[in-house]
Amino acid sequence: xxxxxQSLFLSVREGDSSVINCTYTDSSSTYLYWYKQEPGAGLQxxxxxxxxxxxxxxQRLTVLLNKKxxxxxxxxxxxxxxxxxxxxxxxxxxxxNFVFGPGTRxxxxx
Amino acid sequence: DTEVTQTPKHLVMGMxxxxxxxxxxxxxxRAMYWYKQKAKKPPELMFVYSYEKLSINESVPSRFSPECPxxxxxxxxxxxxxxxxxxxxxxxxxxDIGRGGxxxxxxxxxxxxxxx
Numbered sequence: 001x002x003x004x005x006q007s008l009f010l011s012v013r014e015g016d017s018s019v020i021n022c023t024y025t026d027s028s029s030t031y032l033y034w035y036k037q038e039p040g041a042g043l044q045x046x047x048x049x050x051x052x053x054x055x056x057x058x059q060r061l062t063v064l065l066n067k068k069x070x071x072x073x074x075x076x077x078x079x080x081x082x083x084x085x086x087x088x089x090x091x092x093x094x095x096x097n098f099v100f101g102p103g104t105r106x107x108x109x110x
Numbered sequence: 111d112t113e114v115t116q117t118p119k120h121l122v123m124g125m126x127x128x129x130x131x132x133x134x135x136x137x138x139x140r141a142m143y144w145y146k147q148k149a150k151k152p153p154e155l156m157f158v159y160s161y162e163k164l165s166i167n168e169s170v171p172s173r174f175s176p177e178c179p180x181x182x183x184x185x186x187x188x189x190x191x192x193x194x195x196x197x198x199x200x201x202x203x204x205x206d207i208g209r210g211g212x213x214x215x216x217x218x219x220x221x222x223x224x225x226x
Contacts, residue, residue: 031213042114042200042217043153088152092213097166100152 004101006089011107018076020104022089025070029091032065034074037086037103046074046087076106084108116201116218124226125191131221133184133201142184143215144176145200153200159184191225198222 003025012018020034030051035043049056049063049072056063062075072089086103093099114135123129133142141160145153158166159178173195175187184201199222202215 029213033214035217040222042116042219043202043215044217045214048212048214090215097155097158098215103150103152105150 004089004091004099006087006101006104008102009105009107011109012079013109014079014081016079018074018079018083018106018108020074020076020087020089020106022072022074022101023070024072024089024091024099024101026093029093031092032072033090034061034063034072035088035090035100037088039085043088079106079108081108081110114201114203114216114218116199116221118221119219120222120224122224122226123188123191125193127191128187128189130188131186131199131201131223133186133218134182135203135216136182137203137205137216138181139203139205139216140181141204141206142178143202143204144174144184144186145202147198147200147220157186188223191223193225196223196225 005023031048033048034046036046037043047058047061047063049065054065060077064073076083084107086105088103089101090098117132143158144156146156147153155168156170157176162178162181173190177185198220200220201218204215
């Protein structure tokens, strides 16, 4: 199947690190993606990781991929109030058919 | 230009109206998509156009009619909609991984549709 699971909510204090987790059941996708959606806006690509990599770092963002366990995570260092949004993990299932997780709503408390 | 532009941003229509949503991209992407997103849910795929031909139709009711006039434009024609069709409609485009892209979807800001 194409199930993707994410925890629905995460609250952190400003300045702390946030870790958003994603598990999937099946992916032949070359890349896996993290998207961010702010209220009333479209989805914005945050970062992606090539499926043959196990880690990618991009400024405050660190993506970890465990292909054996089918687990993807996004760590945001020094979380700011502007990071409050919904975060979706996603992969491309056999071309042109993106599978999205349910989204994790990140709330950053001052 | 890395933008996908959607118009209108907001649309209110009655169940007997006919309206259209428009989407434009100038990134040279050959795949374009319509997604529907309800509140607090992930986007749901409706249609995919690849090289201006409809390649995926996810069993969408015929009251939604897509059109791809050229490789930069994508329309969604709306007719006789129901209140439950109220949602955020997102357009996206992508470049094939095989053509040097990383396959990600580039999304527009969406058209928020309310059906009365």
